[in-house]
Amino acid sequence: MRKAVLVTGASSGVGLALCKRLLEEDHELHLCLACRNRSKAEAVREALLASRPLAEVSIVQVDVSDLQSVFRASRELKQRFQRLDYVYLNAGIMPNPQLNIKALFSGLFSRKVIHMFSTAEGLLTQEDQITADGLQEVFETNVFGHFILIQELAPLLCHSDSPSQLIWTSSRNARKSNFCLEDIQHSRGQEPYSSSKYAVDLLSVAVNRNFNSRVWLFHQKPESLNPLTKYLSATTGFGSNYVMTQKMDLDEDTAEKFYQNLLELEKHVRATIQKRNHQS
Template identity: 50%
Template sequence: MGKVVLVTGANSGIGLALCERLLSHDALLQLCLACRNMARAEAARHALLTSHPQAHVSLIQLDVGCVRSVLRAAQEIRHRYNRLDYLFLNAGIMPNPQLDPKALYKGLFSGRAIHMFSTGEGLLTQKDTLTSDGLQEVFATNLFGHFLLVRELEPLLCRPGCSSQVIWTSSNNARRSAFRLDDMQHKGGVEPYSSSKYASDLLSLALNRRYNNQGLYSSVICPGLVMTNLTYGILPSFFWTLILPLMWLIRIFTNTFTLTPYNGAEALFWLFMQKPESLDPMVKYHSLTSGLGNNYTQPRKMDIDDNVSSALYEKLIELECTVRKKLKDVDLEHSAEITQTEG
């Protein structure tokens, strides 16, 4: 059998486009789609098998924003496979995005218009909520759930004499200014998406420092400005109808407007083709598309450092211990209630 590849958030957008590209390249892959919505996951699987009827495509239910779901899914993955060659951490959310109309108006008539559109800087805020685990939802989904998944799948990723790749879908919106180590969940801010994506950049570096000697390598990509369900949720549909032709025109002058999920998955697919030992842990690999529609990948140095990266990793370990203890206490309390009821 071929290499084992797991993709989170694989039922649509960039994740589904990546799966299609992977199977077109290597039909012998063992591909696992890890998705929250199983109806959509089954539809994605059906579409992939229609194009590649001989492919090995399986599903697993995974809500990376829910700790119990991550633990259950990881247990099932360990049961199914004895190794994991590629782990694409692609799932992510940007809940309740709010557009600043004044910033948009000013941006349209400034020299920073393309930068603002491609990064969302100065344009977008989000309203975050709490998960059932008591964590900030964006932090839990975009970062912590994936961190916990890597920890749980360590036996499959770290195998003697073998190498594996963990590949994060980050963003142009990842900015140091939005992240604070003393508020890594971004409880006190209005840019949780930007904060979580910058934290994933930091965490990727920490994983390399910790696991490279065990054969695990981590990389980060930016898909560029891609039109997906997440993007379309930012503005009313009529606005996109008006602005999309302009965006295709603007792409002549910038390479960051990848626009389609296929183009946005370029860097993910490019990393799949590389030897992980040759990759630079300090850069983010960007999906880019020329005005003529040619796709390519370009490395760009990230605004990160080892000290903050290491400190974030330690804080995540501490939070993991706290969350696990809380779950254990809840389970013990539930067991005690059942025992009392039966008695």
């Protein structure tokens, strides 16, 4: 039976390179490209199949900065798949920094001018747009949209004999966790088990533009990995790639609080969308 792999943000950049490498590792995968731009995804699909004709490559259109799009894509995926073996939450954005002219001129005539030019502190600003869901675009794209996606895909991810592997790579972090049924039960108000472990995934913010660690994680057993550890790509001076580990700078209490906040936000957003759909 083919392994099924879902990759968000798969039509360009690291996501596209990751798809190519995954097909090199297993050329009979069923690879599902979760992309915002369907025409770009179609072109990528054709190119992937041209090089790996034994693979099965499908597309689901989803914009993780739009929860209506996330819900539609989730329904489509649940109709297509009985299970997903691996999910790479790769899609992410970063706003372009802008020079703050007002801060520049005021800083020129202050005692902090040397500090300002040596650190650029206060000179650059980033404007984060607000989405149709009323959330900051970066937060919804990199974190909350993916959070809702995996909540919706719970039936495809939770299997007592072999849980799916959730690989959170948004914000350029590559690590892997065991996506357990107990985590979903906790999110539905049932007996808690390990929600802190799951929330740690959502707090990962390591900058990592390489994907070697992501491919390495594809071959690891979840029980061998530490949920409080980042798995990062690195290269030796001689050009050899390897995976390094780094302990996350957070505690489980903070992770638990963040997880609870996400659950509260989920309830609020779902109620708002339901009310909006009812009115229309």
